[in-house]
Amino acid sequence: MAIDFVYFAWVREAIGHDAERLDPPADALTVAAVIDWLSGLSDGHKRAFFDRSRIRAAIDQVFAPLDAPVAGAREIAFFPPVTGG
Amino acid sequence: MAIDFVYFAWVREAIGHDAERLDPPADALTVAAVIDWLSGLSDGHKRAFFDRSRIRAAIDQVFAPLDAPVAGAREIAFFPPVTGG
């Protein structure tokens, strides 16, 4: 099922756009597995997700760990650790 | 030697005035001894100093415990525990 992917900060800059609708393979069951698949899409995606320790995610606007299941997700966001305030 | 005594809050109200210059006896060596002497001056002074646990003092504008020596003091203030802020 298609998922809206949204990117922020240097993740967005590396990928080159801020959103895309994609249909990950059915066996990409977790955020980490989705990242593995996304990394193969382009050099930009590969660069963005190269250092997994610096990647944070949110599923449907709620922070999620990388081992979280993605079943039913409509929107998955990837970004660096937050630096607001 | 004459000392300026100043009073605040209900200590002032009980005594009936906010300041007086008095010459305590030479053997009133501590704040507590001065209080003993002041208590004999009038009913108002007696009422003001009746509950010693509720009396605080400052010597020359610095908080002082009741057992502090009064030698050299120019101004002694008596008041309840502070309640600002």
Add this chain to the structure above:
Amino acid sequence: MITIAVGEADFDVAARLAELEAMGGGAVASFTGIVRGDGGLIALELEHYPAMTHEALTRLAEDAARRWPLLGIVLIHRVGRMAPGERIVFVGTASSHRAAALDACHFLIDWLKTEAPFWKKEHRADGSTWVEARTADDAARDRWIRD
């Protein structure tokens, strides 16, 4: 009363404090973050996740309201480009208890720094860099975690 505001415009601290002062609690605390001009900073750019930000800040405020007896919470965070000296963030709290107002204010800014979807980019004459998250900020947040 929880007030959340996220936007590009500067905000009126006095008006927000006046609202909190009017709540009858007697104690109002605030924290304001301002862009520092350290190291030749020309501008700070704040990016956020619009679909998530308001909800994340609301959850944060509700969490504070559960932990402390608060009468009012104001959270304001600016986004976009800001120059040194400009305000970025404001946290204000009102309570009948001064410790509640002050502790909740401290909690809110600590959590906001680590739990709200904002990212800072620093622009200098020699280029632009994304601000790295600080482990000190995580430690400040973790201070508030209770069993």
Add this chain to the structure above:
Amino acid sequence: MITIAVGEADFDVAARLAELEAMGGGAVASFTGIVRGDGGLIALELEHYPAMTHEALTRLAEDAARRWPLLGIVLIHRVGRMAPGERIVFVGTASSHRAAALDACHFLIDWLKTEAPFWKKEHRADGSTWVEARTADDAARDRWIRD
């Protein structure tokens, strides 16, 4: 920069915060105390020891400046008669570190409540009473005592 003000007039919180924001530290914290209208309070009267107050507040601010890396401290305390809803006291701090600004602000209001020569009298329809010192305020102050 230490600013101490004691007087009958209300004060301009926004102007004081703007001074602290302009100090370049990036972090400004404040606490404002307001007269509460609890229990039919008509007015609050603040008496102080004029010859001592300014010096006591200055010592307090200097103590905070020794404990935390502060760029600015503002302490304002009103005296005289105030109605419910009016500001009584303001503590503001500026620092390069948000925890320093917030902790110093908390310290200053805790100590001001127990170590500065002010006394409150509450006026109600049925009479006037001096406010009793609270042991909770002493406990809040003692939290900051270091060996």
